[in-house]
Amino acid sequence: MPRRIPTILFLLFALAIAVWGTTISLTSETPEDREEVVFWHFWSGPDGAIVDDVVRRFNESQSNYFVRAVSMPGNNFDMKLFLAITGGDPPDLINQDDPIVADWAFRGALYSMEEIAPSEEVERLREWLLPSARSLGEYDGKLYAVCNGLDIRALYFNQDLVESALQSPAPKSLESYHQLDQIARACTKYTDGELTQIGYLPDPRRLWAWGPAFGGDFYDEATSEITTDDPRILNALEWMVSYRRELGANNVATYRQNDQSLPNKMFPLLAERYAIILDGQWRVRDIEAAQQQSRERGQQPTRYGVWPLPHDPQQNGKAGWVNGNVFLVPRHAENASGAWEFIKFWTGMDGHQSQAATTCMAGGWIPVSQQVSESPEFQQYLQDHPLFARFVEFSQTEQVPTPIIPAAARYYREVNNLVQRAMYSDEPMDLNAELVSIDKAMQDHLDRITSRPSFDEESKRHD
């Protein structure tokens, strides 16, 4: 008998685990009178809690649908989705933030909103969305993705540092990139010959922002042509590289390490590594937290401001670059209509304005609709968070996305690789020739993809 004790204990333990597992699955079951909507997303941590709260509020407001959110943080989201799609069991709704909308739509992996919702409602949603939000989801005349949160980049600046360097009040906005250069130069500090503070250093990944600000376009929709060889894109690149020429490639690379990923107090602007930095609205939380800490310690908090990218509309200069999170409905989703209801709830359409405002306030997210921004509770929030209010203001200007074309993900990488090579190396480069080379390679690649009929074209042929 004593010999059997470990076996019995093991079996009891296994039984306990099994019962526990059953309980979990029972408690997360969808009510019988509701249709389940499976929603995959990658949020976790504090953002995950906010998403769970949106789902809870939606489920409470509903009698037909029940959203079951599945958090999938990590890097294999796409792979899991493709497996689910090819396996014939995709989720009903997913969240994405990569430039893949056109690629997936072209290949028939997505439903357009026109396919899953009444056309009148889709039209109203188009009207509801800000132009920048709408631009992230439109491909081939259809709405394949619905933006649920905009990411806008602008120039944060340490007001104390800038004013001390200029010996005058910081400007409200920048007239031109020359003015940015002057301020950046004034704020750059060397101690014993060693660079200790950079006024401003362009991020190699942001030619996508500076190119349009200089008036350039990466893609010509009218002719379906890649236009990396646009002279204004070259101007923007030359301007970015001028910082490398001034600071030296080694300093540029050294200062760029981990820049965008550093959290909280390590954020280079807070650490006074930079006086000016191009970053997104999510940094407002870090800045406000640092200011609050200073107040609690009885210190005068450092003042920060935000400038939009300097651009000249007369020269076709756009206000900046936009990306964001979008909702996608995978083809063959079982409950696309439930997904549509959730999309409307999240974006605030059809009387859910206040709910959408609550979501945006909880996450510090930029509303995708002007009406949500104008709701009284959100206006109050903006008064309390003036830095964030600037980003909401910018979201209503002409912000352009990475071209919504098949192969956009590769295009994005190729351009970033070129800028990194130009910024991190002192070796001379013919930037124009490099841009022309990318232009040609990407055009060939795009032509190869689109030489095959799209899913839509195939479907029409079969019909």
Place this chain on the structure above:
Amino acid sequence: MSVRSGKLHRFAPWLFISPWLLGLLGLFAYPFVASLIWSFTEYDLLTAPRYVGTDNYQRVADEILRGEGFGKALWNTFYYAAVSVPLSTILAILLAVMLNWKVRGQAVFRTLFYLPSMVPMVASSILWLWLLDPRDGMVNGVLAMFYDVPPLWFQGMQEAFSLESPFQFGSKDGLTLMSLWGVGNFMLIYLAAIGDVDQSLYQAADLEGAGIWQKFRHITLPMLSPIIFFNIILGIIQSVQAFTQIYIVSEGTGQPAESSLLISLQLFLSAFRDLEMGYASAIAWVLFVILALATWGLFRTSRNWVHYRGVRM
């Protein structure tokens, strides 16, 4: 024996091995054959594959010739393997020999040197990102004594073992350093092998008046040679398959400017970001051929330096 029990006897072994056999067929044989077929197609994972002949292989060849895309990834992988495999082999043998010395706290030292191998790859990658930060990292804090311009590590495109930028450590050198940190697994195998060396060989050498170096050179190394051979092959395969650490330190892009784009990452990006599974399959097959050739070459050379119990194979 009845007819029925005879049949059962015949099928019983198949029945017993069926779980493994199903796994082999489903998880190994099928993907193996499927990837070969896909390598001759244009396949985006979402729609049916379309036969394109040898287009994908021509593209691979073209990229090798131009040193772009796969060509760049191939060079990066070659550099990483060519530096990390010999260095990790030497380091693992040296550590194993030293940890075999009968000193106080031997078990503690063995544990300490093995511990890094137990740290999850994601955690160690993040740790190394901090250690090798060009500005604030501890490693550059020390190297600042020797360098006017400290190395850029994961932020640099330089290659320390090249004539263009000797001793200027870039992203691949950072990855090599990471691989050396996790050398504990190889070290453990060498440690076991050293313990297995016939002590009478050392006693005979002592009688002949051999010194430490001579014993190491003429006894330990030859006796370890089958293990070294095994570990080198394993090391080459591991360096070609390295993915997690590269994905993390290069933010999934092979940055800066593709200097840390190894073949495994290139394959992943092609298949799951650019939806070019056909091309990715061709890459996998070219890689398979390269690895097979490298292994075959090693086997050929092994006749000259691998000894099995005193017999050269």
